[in-house]
Amino acid sequence: MSKQRSRLVVLAGPTAVGKGTVAAAVRQDHPDVWISVSATTRPPRPGEENGVHYWFVSxxxxxxxxxxxxxxxxxxxxxxxxxxxxxxxxxxxxxSGRPAMLEIDLQGARQVRRTMPDALFVFLKPPSWEELVRRLVGRGTESAEERERRLVTAREELAAESEFDVTIVNHEVHAAAGELVALLKHSPTDL
Incomplete structure (x- = not known):
């Protein structure tokens, strides 16, 4: 019996919505799910490991x-x-047939839609704008200037929700991760 090729699930949403935190919960609780590790030219934040959180490259x-x-x-x-x-x-x-997921930004999701239109595109949304701002400020990893730049981008990203197949509201990390895993583990014909 040959393995069936799995369907790619693409998770995107605005900055500070918790994409990385939800992906980490999926990674921890469902090791059978393969989650891509992105490459980035930005320096690591405190606690981030090369090859685990990102591939940090020049x-x-x-x-x-x-x-x-x-x-x-x-x-x-x-x-x-x-x-x-x-x-x-x-x-x-x-x-390999494993459930597979990308956790990426809106621009990346749009590119993947062009090259892999059969993927399932999931938008992770904050419960409210105020909560998104609270999360961004609360993580304390960006300067005031960087926070403002990210909030401008976040408004644009939130306006793109209709481009996605499914929306998950991130009220609570493990609940959002559970919804995501349910989508990942359905066969493409179930959706």
Whole structure:
């Protein structure tokens, strides 16, 4: 019996909505789900590990990945660092039949929609704008200028919700992760 190729689930949403936290909960509680690790040119935040949270690469390394078509998608995010999804690990995970997920920004999700239209696109939404602002300020990882830039981007990202197949409201991390896992573990024909 041959393995059936799995369907890719793409999780996106505005900055500080908790995409990384929800993905970490999925990773911890459902190790059978494969979650892509993005490459980025930004420096690590406190506690982030290379190869676990992101692949932290130089601008030159990122340029090489683009030139060699080794990225499924990539974008400049918040007018500063570049982020991208290495192509080969995604293709290998899908071919293996494992539930597979990308946790990426809106620009990346739009690129993946063009190249992989059969993927399921999930929008992670905050319970309210005020809660999103509270989460961004509360994490304390950005300067005031960077927070303002991210909030401008977040308004644009929230306006794109209708581009997605499914919306999950992130009231509570484990509940949102549970909804996401339920989507990941359905076969493409179930949805």
């Amino acid at each position: 601008d030159a390394e990122f340029d090489k990945m683009i030139a060699e078509d080794n990225l499924l998608e990539w974008a400049v995010v918040h007018h500063s660092a570049r982020y991208g999804t290495p192509r080969q690990p995604v293709e290998l995970a899908l071919a």
